[in-house]
Amino acid sequence: MGRRKIEIKFIEDSIERKATFSRRRNGIFKKADELAKLCNVEIAVLVISPTNIPYTYGYPCFNDVVERIQNPSASSKLRSLMKELEQIKEFQEDLRKKQQRNLEKSNMKENVDLKLEDLVAFKAKLEAYQAGLKRKHVEMEDLSSPSILSKNTKNKMMRTEYSSGQSKGMYEFRAFGPGFLGTI
Incomplete structure (x- = not known):
């Protein structure tokens, strides 16, 4: 049946x-x-x-x-942070290529209108930006390590460094993303 x-x-x-x-x-x-x-x-x-x-x-x-x-797991948070890190790396590579093209174009010009003080200030801002990116990279690497205690300690240290850097006016880059270079 x-x-x-x-x-x-x-x-x-x-x-x-x-x-x-x-x-x-x-x-x-x-x-x-x-x-x-x-x-x-x-x-x-x-x-x-x-x-x-x-x-x-x-x-x-x-x-x-x-x-x-x-409650999303730590591994899913880690995956999202790693994805964000990859996007930042891609953005850095695009920025480096654009800077290289701009440098090549500017080398073709005979007259350079920038003063030495402007170049020194520009270099300092770029170095501050690079230091911020390195700290972000270290933070993401720390999230993948098993030691939560050391991660929390490093996060506190980074927050302290960042706040002291802000008070000195070192950080002027406000946004990340493809096509947005921020203000220097």
Whole structure:
């Protein structure tokens, strides 16, 4: 005897409804288990019965999956920081190429209108910008290290350095991103 298509409608008889709920709940959990194992995914299913009893299924564990959804893990934060680092590196490379092209163009000109003081100030600002980028790079490397205590200590030191650098007027670059060079 094969399976037959059952019309989807509300089951009036409460005993039959509870029995159907129990069978279908187990079927849903079985399908969720198959999906989790076949596709190597984490899954969480929550079903509340007509008598308001919650039933849960999770692979590998319901609470772990729900916790992961509610609180993104350190590894996902690390991945996003690493992605940001890659973007900064790409931006630096683009900036270096643009600077090289500008330098080549400026070398072709015979008259240079910049004063020595302007060049010295420009160099100091570039060095401050480079130091800031190096600190950001160190911070991202520290996030990937297992020692949380040393990371917190370094973060505090970097904040102190940054705030003291700001009070001296060293940091004038305000934004990062492709196409935006900031003000020097």
